């Protein structure tokens with residue numbers, strides 16, 4: 001008898017039939033997406049087509065007007081807001097386009113925040129991820145003393161600190177020179193491969209998208225492979 005094959009792993013994120021509207025304006029409709037553990041998917045698309053909105057929907061930060069999103073088997077719609085916040089803190093790392101770095105906290109405090117919120121502060125891990133993004137030694141600085149590219153790397157370090165199972169990154173290399181961009185992407189990929197996380201990257205950069213296992217284009221009619 002042939003050996004039983006392992007069942008396919010459950011997707012880290014599974015979105016089916018997503019529809020998003022702002023008032024009467026349909027941003028996108030009929031969007032399907034499944035990303036497996038260890039997989040890196042890049043999403044491209046014209047400016048304004050709804051890529052950031054889609055990431056927010058995947059993260060349960062924005063409500064959808066149709067369809068459903070499950071993260072690691074959990075449907076956002078089945079959770080209360082506090083339950084969703086707890087699930088997000090545990091499972092998700094989000095690199096926002098606008099960074100959302102807290103100005104009154106040091107770099108190290110910003111990066112360590114996900115670990116503190118999970119009740120497991122870990123200065124060693126913070127130092128490790130700061131080193132990994134090339135910001136070793138800057139932990140005690142305040143964000144206002146950093147460049148745009150350095151702030152972007154703080155946001156990436158913060159998204160990785162708690163080793164999330166799903167990383168959603170909105171233009172994470174937009175402010176970086178090509179060499180640093182490549183390093184940061186390699187780091188995001190290493191996290192994905194080493195911990196079986198899934199990485200969904202929204203980008204306009206074809207160089208960044210080239211690194212992905214799969215490339216998809218978001219259009220107003222849905223998602224299509226590139």
Ligand SMILES: Nc1ncnc2c1ncn2[C@@H]1O[C@H](COP(=O)(O)OP(=O)(O)OP(=O)(O)O)[C@@H](O)[C@H]1O
Nearest residue numbers: 022027045046047048049050051052053054097204
């Ligand atoms: N809160 C909101 N209220 C109304 N419309 C919104 C809101 N947020 C986004 N939009 C609109 O939804 C559409 C999609 O925006 P989104 O930022 O998701 O696009 P994007 O593909 O990420 O764009 P870019 O590549 O320029 O970052 C745009 O037309 C935008 O104006």
